[in-house]
Amino acid sequence: KNQVEQSPQSLIILEGKNCTLQCNYTVSPFSNLRWYKQDTGRGPVSLTIMTFSENTKSNGRYTATLDADTKQSSLHITASQLSDSASYICVVSAYGGSQGNLIFGKGTKLSVKP
C-alpha cells in the first residue's frame, strides 16, 4: 500500500534555530516528492518539488533532500522565523492515474516561539 509517514507530528523551536522535518514513503512507482507549507486556515502552498534524479533542492531558507534508495526525504529550515509556524506536508506522486496519484502525509506542525 502506498503510504507517506512524517515525523515528528509536532515540533516547537525558538526563533532563529534550525530544524529538520522527516518524510518516509513507500510509493511505487515513484514520480516526484513535494513539500507544502500550510498556514492555519489556508490552503497548502508548494515549497519544493523533486524528481527521482534530484537529491537536493532549495527555496530560500528551506532545503529539501531526497534519498530515493532509502525512500526518505527531509525538509531543513534554517534560521527559523515566526512566520515559519505552520504545518508542513510531504506529498508523493506515483506514476499512473489521471490526477497524479498524490499520496499525502499527515503533516508536521511547527511552532516557532520568540
Next chain:
Amino acid sequence: NAGVTQTPKFQVLKTGQSMTLQCAQDMNHEYMSWYRQDPGMGLRLIHYSVGAGITDQGEVPNGYNVSRSTTEDFPLRLLSAAPSQTSVYFCASSYEPAWGYTFGSGTRLTVV
C-alpha cells in the same frame, strides 16, 4: 490573478440539508480536484476532473456529487449532509498534476 477561489469560507448545516461548495479558477487548468482535511489525517481525495465534462471518484466520494460544465468551475454538492462530513474542504487545480497543484483557501463546514 485570483488563482483558485472557494466560497463560502465557513458554513454550518443541519443534518439532512444539502448545499454546494463553489470552486473557480482563472488559470485555464484542466485538472481540478476536491479534498477534505480532517484532524490527524492527510488530505483525502473526494472527486476529480481532467477537463470539462469529465469527472471521476477519488478515495472518499460517498455523499458527494460533482460536475464540470466549464473549465473554470468545479462545484462540490453535498446531497444530504451528515455530521461525518464536518471537515475542511479544499479545491485544487493544476495544468499538469505531476508539476503540482494550486490550492484554494478552503471551506470549513460544520454539520450539526
